[in-house]
Amino acid sequence: MHRLFVAIDLPIQVKEKIAGIVPRGISGARWVPEEQLHLTLRFIGDTDDRMSQEIKRGLARVSGAPFSLSLKGIGHFPPRGGPRVLWVGVEGAVELSALQKRIEDEVVKIGIEAEKRRFSPHITVARLKDISPVKIAQLEENNREFSAGPFPVDEFYLYSSTLTREGAIHKREAAYRLG
Numbered sequence: 647m648h649r650l651f652v653a654i655d656l657p658i659q660v661k662e663k664i665a666g667i668v669p670r671g672i673s674g675a676r677w678v679p680e681e682q683l684h685l686t687l688r689f690i691g692d693t694d695d696r697m698s699q700e701i702k703r704g705l706a707r708v709s710g711a712p713f714s715l716s717l718k719g720i721g722h723f724p725p726r727g728g729p730r731v732l733w734v735g736v737e738g739a740v741e742l743s744a745l746q747k748r749i750e751d752e753v754v755k756i757g758i759e760a761e762k763r764r765f766s767p768h769i770t771v772a773r774l775k776d777i778s779p780v781k782i783a784q785l786e787e788n789n790r791e792f793s794a795g796p797f798p799v800d801e802f803y804l805y806s807s808t809l810t811r812e813g814a815i816h817k818r819e820a821a822y823r824l825g
Contacts, residue, residue: 648698649807650690650819652705652749654742654799656683656769660717663794664734664771667720672785674777675732678770682816685715685736685769687746687802690758697757702820704752705804712824713741716795717769720786729782730775733768734792742767745802745824800824 656664665680693701718737722729736742746765754760774782804820 647692647694648819649692649809650698650701651686651805651807652688652690652753652802653684653686653805654715654802656685657797660794660797664717664769667734667789667792672772672777672781674775675772676775676813677772679813682814683769683771684805684816685742685767687742687765688749688753688761690753693758698819700756701753701758702804704756705749705802705820705822708745708748708752708802708822710741710745710748710824712798712800713745714796715739715742715799716793716797718793720771720789720792721768722774722782722786728774729777729779730773731770732772732774732782732785733770734794736767736769737793737795739767742799749802 661680661683664683690701716737717734719735721733721735723731723733743765750761801821801823803818803822805816806819808815808817
């Protein structure tokens with residue numbers, strides 16, 4: 647079985663800038679390692695070898711022109727109740743949304759169940775457990791002006807993810823060039 651997702655990688659300078667905005671001393675926060683920061687376009691989940699190969703072939707049919715992205719702001723999910731995910735936002739994502747839609751259409755054609763949630767582009771920075779909403783609100787306020795980019799997006803990737811006690815280990819399975 648392969649636990650798969652489709653994502654855009656971030657340039658090293660952008661990853662470093664994101665890593666620089668968050669204090670590491672917040673108890674109850676599991677920070678995403680800098681090298682694993684990415685923008686998920688579609689989480690696919692567990693697939694067998696045959697389906698993994700179909701997904702690779704299907705994603706190769708996704709086309710589109712390269713574009714630029716910028717990151718702006720910091721926030722959390724869910725918007726009400728206890729915060730569970732800390733994220734950095736994506737700005738000017740018209741081309742990104744179009745690419746995500748083409749990827750979604752392709753994986754659904756292959757037989758993957760359609761995503762029920764609306765695409766909300768973001769970079770997950772930390773997973774949160776039992777953290778005061780006041781602490782998160784302060785962190786967001788301190789980083790209200792955060793921005794990074796623009797940076798070029800000219801490829802996307804299929805990743806596998808292996809869950810371990812220390813967190814997920816991501817492995818690039820395939821690369822898809824835009825343009």
